[in-house]
Amino acid sequence: MNQFLSFAEAIAREAGAILRDRFGTTFAVRHKGRIDLVTEVDVLAERHIHDRIRAQFPDHELLAEEGGLTQTVSDFRWIVDPLDGTTNYAHGYPFFSVAIALEHRQETVVGVVYDPLRDELFSAAKGQGACCNHRPIQVSAVDTLEQALLVTGFPYNVKASPQKNLDHFSAFLDVAQAIRRDGSAALDLAYVAAGRFDGFWELNLSPWDMAAGSLLVTEAGGRVTAFDGQPFSPYVAEIVASNGRIHDAMGQVLMASGQTAMRAVQRGSV
Structure with missing residues (x-):
């Protein structure tokens, strides 16, 4: 290569x-x-x-x-x-x-x-x-969400998007040390690989947003999956990437906040 x-x-x-x-x-x-x-x-x-x-x-x-x-x-x-x-x-x-x-x-x-x-x-x-x-x-050694600096992003048109990421953002605010939103998913992933961020998640991304950065994270010793822990693909529009140590905890937050948002939508449609 x-x-x-x-x-x-x-x-x-x-x-x-x-x-x-x-x-x-x-x-x-x-x-x-x-x-x-x-x-x-x-x-x-x-x-x-x-x-x-x-x-x-x-x-x-x-x-x-x-x-x-x-x-x-x-x-x-x-x-x-x-x-x-x-x-x-x-x-x-x-x-x-x-x-x-x-x-x-x-x-x-x-x-x-x-x-x-x-x-x-x-x-x-x-x-x-x-x-x-x-x-x-290499990725960071932080091993708890309480100590973790996370990063994410939002859809271009967050008002019109059915998946706004606000539910996940709110959930992580309650458990992480801090969250940043800088506007370049590829560079966010590079920063996870370099240990500057401890974890990253985002929805509604395209392959060119994720493919290069996801390899950086895994080769730096981190972990990259879909929200539910299934194998990552750049052709599926969601990603969670971390130093590996906080990955399962991030996944639990994402799945729980996603279920809460789904119930809210269902209640609103009744």
Whole structure:
């Protein structure tokens, strides 16, 4: 996997340079939903990544946030988010990233998340551990929710979404040390891998939000599953990731708060 990892790191840095150079300048912004944004910089960065992958690996599939799926007959699929944290970027809030993953036969084998403003490159290859700027990283040793710093996110249009995450957020407020919401799921997962956060959960995500970061967490010694503890898939729109030590406790909170929210919905429909 080393050739793929080195390639992913290189193109993440190249795309990150595009984001960094345009950050804080004037650029076109449009809506692809009522609230969901896309900037011309997203498109430029994705086009660069697309062209580099096509030139190097023309037979590989490519799934990208803005361009969708470029389908081929291949065991390999690149999963790309050229700008994870577009709303942050459009508002000048300095928390965003480039996320690139590679699947081989439906298994994520390479994951890279790059923060261009801090010049932090988080990377992992299956079975080789995780690094930040090529220095090994590992998850935290916190073993109780009471001591845990957690992170999450909310849907773009939380008012219209049937799954608002507010029930889970409220439940964790009662048991965790603190919760953050920064707006880039890929970078949140990288921070779990680096031990900066102890756990992360979120709903309504896409494969490009989760694929790279989920590998970082597992290769750094953490655990990633669905809310109910079932095996994780980036094609199922929910994730809980942790240092492993608090994972079962997080799962219990998520399942209990989800059941409470479901009962409230049922009562309201009667």
